[in-house]
Amino acid sequence: MPTTGSSLALRLSALIDGEVDDAERRELERLVENDDEARRLYQRLKAGGAAGTQAFDAMLSDPLPLALVRQMRQGTDQPSATPERVATPAATAKPKRVKLWPRFVAGGVGLVLIGGSTGFLIGRTMNDEMPADILAPARSWRDDIVDAYRIHTRQQGHLVEMTATEPDRLVAWLSQGAGLSLTLPTIKDRPLTLEGGRLIVAEGKPVATLLYRTEDGDVIALCLMKAPLGTPDDNARTLSETMRDNLAMLSWNAGGVTYAVLGPSSDPKLRALAEEIADQM
Incomplete structure (x- = not known):
């Protein structure tokens, strides 16, 4: 259509x-x-x-x-006295009272x-x-995540709030902050370095964000947030792709959680990475 x-x-x-x-x-x-x-x-x-x-x-x-x-x-008012009759020629039409309602x-x-x-x-x-x-243009949680990504990737030396030196502590902090159960995915198809994590806000909801560094120095973000009430799970893990200038986002819903993988749109392996992560969630 x-x-x-x-x-x-x-x-x-x-x-x-x-x-x-x-x-x-x-x-x-x-x-x-x-x-x-x-x-x-x-x-x-x-x-x-x-x-x-x-x-x-x-x-x-x-x-x-x-x-x-x-x-x-x-x-609507009726006159109190009968008005004097005036003779008129037969051809003259009798005035009609106007009905207003x-x-x-x-x-x-x-x-x-x-x-x-x-x-x-x-x-x-x-x-x-x-x-x-x-x-004002309508905004979505995708816009909020993209804005946070742009801001934090420009901060040299302050990409993450908590580093990945203690992975268990990082996972516990993000899970509690976002109100969901988070596990670190196992990534085999490409070398990525887990830098750490951040808690950001999208559409008023906390979002757990894991930030990775590629072999070329680019930043890949994996974001998790509680899905809006009534959002159906996609058992087929169908990825929805969104472009924002030079950034690409692939998102899906599963288990009451909305997932999103965000990175440079020029990255030819971004979709394969999102599919690998989606298979584990």
């Missing part, structure tokens, strides 16, 4: 409105999670809908114009339709006028 352009916008709008079946909902949620462009479009549509609802609520809270109130009263009902329906469509239009055409906090 289409994953770009106006077709994607319509599908994401239907997702926001709850008008998709379970299969398509899961497909779109995976797309939003793994695809940067789809996530930005979803955030814009969602923000546009919120802005349209706020504008419609503000419209309903405005007082009625005084002239309209007077017209309503004139249309049907107009108000029709106007209310029109306002509801306008309010519903305003969100979609604002999301596509009025981004520049929205507050910056509403239009």
Whole structure:
């Protein structure tokens, strides 16, 4: 099915409105999670809908114009005395009393339709006028892990919080800090040096991070965090690949834990390393 352009916008709008079946909902949620462009479009549509609802609520809270109130009263109040009859030619039509309530009902329906469509239009055409906090790009735990990786790999001599000189102590500290059971993987396919570990935060959750050094001096990170509630385990260990500029991340879920292997996108052995680790978890 289409994953770009106006077709994607319509599908994401239907997702926001709850008008998709379970299969398509899961497909779109995976797309939003793994695809940067789809996530930005979803955030814009969602923000546009919120802005349209706020504008419609503000419209309903405005007082009625005084002239309209007077017209309503004139249309509903009965005169106390019978007005004097005035003779009129037969061809002259008798004035009809205006019924206002049907107009108000029709106007209310029109306002509801306008309010519903305003969100979609604002999301596509009025981004520049929205507050910056509403239009901020959607972030995920992947973005937080990538940011932490970039910061810590630039710190010469401070790559890790705890070194790997005492592996058992390192594992116990990371396991307790992240609230999960961690074991050191056995890596056979390539020479890697375990430098140590760090505790970082992604989407407000603690993440246990093991940091390795390759033979070329590059840093490979293995991150573990508790998976969000309701995340199904992937028994096939299907790796999801995400690119962030010059970095690549391969992630999967197993046993209520989300795993991620992060390193330079130019590393041709990164996927094989992630597959080797996934087979042990």
